[in-house]
Amino acid sequence: MEGILPQEPIAADKMIIISAILFQQSDSINLSELLFLFETTFCFIKELSIKNNNILILDFINQWLKLARYNITSIDILKKFSLKHIVTFYELIEEKAANSVIQNIDDKFKISLTQQMKDSINNIMDYYDLEDQQLIPAKTFVLALKRFIYRFLLVDSNIDNLNLNVFFLDFTLDLWPNYIEKELIEKLFPTCLLVSHVYDCYNFIVNEIEKATNERQNNKNFELPRPRKIFIKKFKKIID
Known part of the structure; x- marks a missing residue:
C-alpha cells in the first residue's frame, strides 16, 4: 500500500x-x-x-x-x-x-520453548527500550509475532513444523514496522524457532518485558544495561 x-x-x-x-x-x-x-x-x-x-x-x-x-x-x-x-x-x-483472539489458535502452535531457545531470544532482545541498534526492540518483536499469529494461524494450517524465519525474513508480509532495519532482523533472528513455538515465544517475550518494567519501577537505583556500542567506543579509546 x-x-x-x-x-x-x-x-x-x-x-x-x-x-x-x-x-x-x-x-x-x-x-x-x-x-x-x-x-x-x-x-x-x-x-x-x-x-x-x-x-x-x-x-x-x-x-x-x-x-x-x-x-x-x-x-x-x-x-x-x-x-x-x-x-x-x-x-x-x-x-x-x-x-x-490470538489465544484461540490451535495447540500445535503452542509448543513450549526450550531453555536454549529462550537464551537465543534473550541474546538478541532489547527489553529496556535502549534504542540499541545492535538489538531487536522486544516490543517490536512482540508486535511482529502478534501480526503473524493473527494473519496466518487463526485458520487451520499445516505450517507448524516450518522454521519461523521463513515468514519473519519475508519482508513482503509486512510483519515488521518500517522503522526496523531489515539487515538487523536478518542478522539476529533466531534460527532455532519453529512456527509451533510462536505462541510460547510471544508469551515469553511479553513476560520478560513486564519483568524489565517492574525491575525499573521497583528499584530507584536500577541502572539500565548500557548499549554495546558505548562500551565498544570506550574500549577503543583505551587501546588507542
Whole structure:
C-alpha cells in the first residue's frame, strides 16, 4: 500500500489519544467488520490508483464505497485524518483485534520453548527500550509475532513444523514496522524457532518485558544495561 499511496506517521501524542479511544470503544465497535472496511478501501485505492493522500479517510469512504451500514463514524478521531494515515489506523485496529483472539489458535502452535531457545531470544532482545541498534526492540518483536499469529494461524494450517524465519525474513508480509532495519532482523533472528513455538515465544517475550518494567519501577537505583556500542567506543579509546 505504501508503494502506491505515500504514508506518514501519526504524531506520538495523537497516537496515544487514538489508541485510548479505540480501546475504550472496543465494546461498541465490530473490529472484524472495521478491518474488512479498511481492506476494501485498500482495494479501491489500488484499483483507482489514488495518488492524493490528503483526502480525508471518511470523505474517501463516503465518496467511493457508499457503505453506510458500517458505523465507522462512531470513531470521531478518524474524521481528522487523511489517507496518508490509513495504514497506521489499520494496524492499530488489527492489533486490538489480535489481542482478543490470538489465544484461540490451535495447540500445535503452542509448543513450549526450550531453555536454549529462550537464551537465543534473550541474546538478541532489547527489553529496556535502549534504542540499541545492535538489538531487536522486544516490543517490536512482540508486535511482529502478534501480526503473524493473527494473519496466518487463526485458520487451520499445516505450517507448524516450518522454521519461523521463513515468514519473519519475508519482508513482503509486512510483519515488521518500517522503522526496523531489515539487515538487523536478518542478522539476529533466531534460527532455532519453529512456527509451533510462536505462541510460547510471544508469551515469553511479553513476560520478560513486564519483568524489565517492574525491575525499573521497583528499584530507584536500577541502572539500565548500557548499549554495546558505548562500551565498544570506550574500549577503543583505551587501546588507542
